[in-house]
Amino acid sequence: MELPQAPQGDGKFAGWFCDGKEAEDDQILNDDKEFYAVFRQDIKDARISDIPASCYNGTEIKPTFTVKYQDELLTENADYTVSWKNNVNIGTATAVITGIGKFFGTKEISYVIEAHRWNGPMKTVKEPTALVYGRAERKCTVCGKTESKQLAKLSPKMKVNVSSIVLKTGQSTTKVKVTGLAKGDRIASWTSGNNKIVTVNSSGKIRAGKKTGNAKISVKLQSGLQKQIAVKVQKTPVKTTKIQGIQKKIRLRKKKSCTLVPQILPITSVEKITFTSSNKKVATVTSKGKVTAKKKGTAVITVKSGKIKVKCKITVR
Numbered sequence: 099m100e101l102p103q104a105p106q107g108d109g110k111f112a113g114w115f116c117d118g119k120e121a122e123d124d125q126i127l128n129d130d131k132e133f134y135a136v137f138r139q140d141i142k143d144a145r146i147s148d149i150p151a152s153c154y155n156g157t158e159i160k161p162t163f164t165v166k167y168q169d170e171l172l173t174e175n176a177d178y179t180v181s182w183k184n185n186v187n188i189g190t191a192t193a194v195i196t197g198i199g200k201f202f203g204t205k206e207i208s209y210v211i212e213a214h215r216w217n218g219p220m221k222t223v224k225e226p227t228a229l230v231y232g233r234a235e236r237k238c239t240v241c242g243k244t245e246s247k248q249l250a251k252l253s254p255k256m257k258v259n260v261s262s263i264v265l266k267t268g269q270s271t272t273k274v275k276v277t278g279l280a281k282g283d284r285i286a287s288w289t290s291g292n293n294k295i296v297t298v299n300s301s302g303k304i305r306a307g308k309k310t311g312n313a314k315i316s317v318k319l320q321s322g323l324q325k326q327i328a329v330k331v332q333k334t335p336v337k338t339t340k341i342q343g344i345q346k347k348i349r350l351r352k353k354k355s356c357t358l359v360p361q362i363l364p365i366t367s368v369e370k371i372t373f374t375s376s377n378k379k380v381a382t383v384t385s386k387g388k389v390t391a392k393k394k395g396t397a398v399i400t401v402k403s404g405k406i407k408v409k410c411k412i413t414v415r
């Protein structure tokens with residue numbers, strides 16, 4: 099007896115099979131079983147889906163793709179296996195598809211590994227404050243990866259309108275003002291260095307005690323920045339030493355008005371401010387400093403606090 103000749107069929111003749119296993123030559127010659135011819139297809143004839151570019155990330159890049167033979171979607175590890183070449187570094191990588199089972203042969207498909215392509219420079223997505231870090235980001239247009247960096251907190255800052263004040267025993271003031279804080283910052287505390295001389299509450303109201311002497315008030319921000327105000331407590335009432343903020347000359351049209359806003363120093367002065375006009379027919383002034391032009395001419399407004407006087411010449415046209 100001779101082995102049967104390889105039959106003609108679709109694909110490559112892979113041998114005679116029996117019960118799902120390839121038959122041995124002597125089995126074919128001796129057994130009285132049913133044998134059938136198995137043909138395998140060349141994987142080269144399969145179609146492989148395109149592989150988009152990937153980005154370098156330091157590890158092996160194994161993109162997914164599909165393998166189709168005619169209309170049949172093939173299954174990895176049943177119809178084919180995949181091995182990879184040059185798939186770590188930037189450049190051209192290759193997937194090697196090897197047919198198994200009903201398939202034989204190999205087919206290669208290459209794909210590109212490139213560096214990230216950022217959509218532009220880092221853009222701020224979260225503004226930093228004095229207390230919280232900010233964040234800037236950029237995005238890769240190829241793989242969608244987001245890269246971010248931390249933005250430094252804002253430098254803390256503050257202005258205090260005075261570096262020192264004078265108070266009479268028992269006098270209190272809310273005229274010490276803190277401004278110019280960096281965004282997000284706030285006052286954390288007001289404290290006195292000597293509560294027997296002066297106390298301060300959480301909103302910055304400063305009160306002199308019964309004793310005279312010197313002490314320091316500290317204002318501390320949430321960011322940690324701190325400033326001190328020197329306080330002197332004396333027996334006598336605090337007197338005005340200077341009047342600021344009054345223009346020497348003002349021109350006004352008839353019936354128009356303006357308001358004089360004097361700044362009294364020291365800010366804790368208890369002396370009253372008064373306003374008087376030298377010629378009420380030309381210009382009048384209220385106790386709040388509002389000047390009204392009445393008729394053409396000139397008038398001098400005197401701003402007085404204690405022994406200090408400043409003058410403003412009003413010309414009405």
Ligand SMILES: [Zn+2]
Pocket residue numbers: 152153213214215238239240241242243
């Ligand atoms: Zn990328």
